Amino acid sequence: MKQRIKRIDKNKSSKSLTKIIIIKVFPVIAFLVAGFLLIPYGSMYFQNNKVANVNTKAEAILFYNANCSHCQKIYPKIFWxxxxxxxxxxxxxxxxxxxxxxxxxxxxDLAIQSTPTFMKTTNTNQRLVSTNRQQIKQFIQTGGH
Incomplete structure (x- = not known):
């Protein structure tokens, strides 16, 4: 009889833990994942809408159009x-x-012809129009050379 009671308690404890995970942990994880995925898109549409001047201290500039599918592909990577x-x-x-x-x-002013366009702040003639991560990384680090 004693063993049976312990088995029931373990079973009850297991169900309780599962319930806690489903009710408390899962929503937090879902919220974090949704935030990770959605925050860049919120930034893409609602920030960067009135840029007073080019930041010459930045490594590069990304000129983008929030409705451009190529820009939507690359913007989250730049955001993070x-x-x-x-x-x-x-x-x-x-x-x-x-x-x-x-x-x-x-x-x-800067003769931007398409988006996404990356431009070096140290030399506005150094530009790259691409969504290829490797090309962008190389351009940012070396200016495309």
Missing amino acids: HNVLNFNNESKQIQTINVQNSNNKHYLA
Whole structure:
């Protein structure tokens, strides 16, 4: 009889743990995953909409259009690159949404012809139009040379 009671208690304890995981842990994990996936897109549409000037201390600039499918592909990678390099301004990639009317002047001022366009801040003639991670990484580090 004693063994049977212990077995029931273990079973009850296991069900209780499962219930806690489902009710308390799973929603937190789901929230974190959703945030990880959605935060860059929120940033893409709602930040970078009025950029007063080019940040010459940044490593490079990304000119993008929030509705461009190629830009949507690459922007989250740049967003998380900037988050990881938050304390190092010289490693940041400034992002400018040229779709926004406040930033459209950059298209003419810097002769941006397509998006996504990466441009070095030290030499505005050094540019790359690509979504290839390896090409972007090489361009950011070496300017494409």
